[in-house]
Amino acid sequence: MSRIVTVGAAQTGPIQRRDTRAEVVERLIALLRQGAGAGCDLVVFPELALTTFFPRWWVDDRAEFDHFFETEMPGPDTQPLFDEAARLGIGFHLGYAELTPEGQHFNTAIVVDRHGTTIGKYRKVHLPGHHDHQPWREFQHLERYYFDPGEGFGVFAGFGGVLGLAICNDRRWSETYRVLGLQGCELAMIGYNTPIHYAPDPSQDVLQGFHNRLCLQSGAYQNGMWVVGVAKAGDEEGCDLLGESAIFAPSGEVAAACSTVGDELVVAECDLDLCADYKDTLFDFGYYRRPEAYGPITDQKGVIVPPEVAAALEDPGGEGT
Numbered sequence: 001m002s003r004i005v006t007v008g009a010a011q012t013g014p015i016q017r018r019d020t021r022a023e024v025v026e027r028l029i030a031l032l033r034q035g036a037g038a039g040c041d042l043v044v045f046p047e048l049a050l051t052t053f054f055p056r057w058w059v060d061d062r063a064e065f066d067h068f069f070e071t072e073m074p075g076p077d078t079q080p081l082f083d084e085a086a087r088l089g090i091g092f093h094l095g096y097a098e099l100t101p102e103g104q105h106f107n108t109a110i111v112v113d114r115h116g117t118t119i120g121k122y123r124k125v126h127l128p129g130h131h132d133h134q135p136w137r138e139f140q141h142l143e144r145y146y147f148d149p150g151e152g153f154g155v156f157a158g159f160g161g162v163l164g165l166a167i168c169n170d171r172r173w174s175e176t177y178r179v180l181g182l183q184g185c186e187l188a189m190i191g192y193n194t195p196i197h198y199a200p201d202p203s204q205d206v207l208q209g210f211h212n213r214l215c216l217q218s219g220a221y222q223n224g225m226w227v228v229g230v231a232k233a234g235d236e237e238g239c240d241l242l243g244e245s246a247i248f249a250p251s252g253e254v255a256a257a258c259s260t261v262g263d264e265l266v267v268a269e270c271d272l273d274l275c276a277d278y279k280d281t282l283f284d285f286g287y288y289r290r291p292e293a294y295g296p297i298t299d300q301k302g303v304i305v306p307p308e309v310a311a312a313l314e315d316p317g318g319e320g321t
């Protein structure tokens, strides 16, 4: 049996501060049309796909940046994207900054079905970077200043399977995939904006592509799910963002990969039934998992070296030396 969802990973090149929402939506529509031409059921856009990655700048009054947030979805600028997708009969995933009527700010992603109906919404759980102005950095990463954290990972029915959403930094945490996997996720969509330069430890800069692929691939394999990782890439306001968008099979293999840092669509026929090859064998969670051995995963946040281990390391001539 096969349940094939043809998925387009719609990487975008940079979005500069001067670019209007209408211009950006036009670019997304062009990718959508390309996806429709390639037979896509679903096109996946990146994290914060409507604006430049504004957390790279500090402003004393956060509200000055509220114009980067959407107060409705669809709104007047994004309605054309919903309309064109419905006209083409394909669904899409979109990341954007959300400002709620209660004044909360989230880094959000939605999935929209082929009729233009939003069937899933997710607010980023792992907010990276810092909350305070750090002028020593070449650029800021102020997600912890501009966004409130989301509360959890849900899954949604769509395109004949179980869909999951996560956003950028979430992809580096194995818990993300496992919580989705435990809910039967068969296809996870993960948009990202990843600066190549990592100020706290620049030795990681050359490894950005490796770490990206490492996380997405292992998340796919260890949970028997398709993973679609989609970048906003290229030189955005002088900040170099990683590309390397790709679609990973439940085997962990690369099914399709971008080769540029511009607007680029790559397509894979994702057979959701392949997930069972892994979910029902090596990663048969119900048969093999040992949650009774995983207590610290949910009971504690930071690292606690057991006291006897710490003591042994401090004891000259003892077991730890």
Ligand code: CDT
Pocket (backbone or CB within 6 Å): 047, 128, 129, 141, 167, 168, 169, 170, 172, 192, 193, 194, 195, 198
């Ligand atoms: N957007 C986002 O989450 N970017 C982070 C950068 C980490 S360094 C602050 C990422 O994990 O790619």
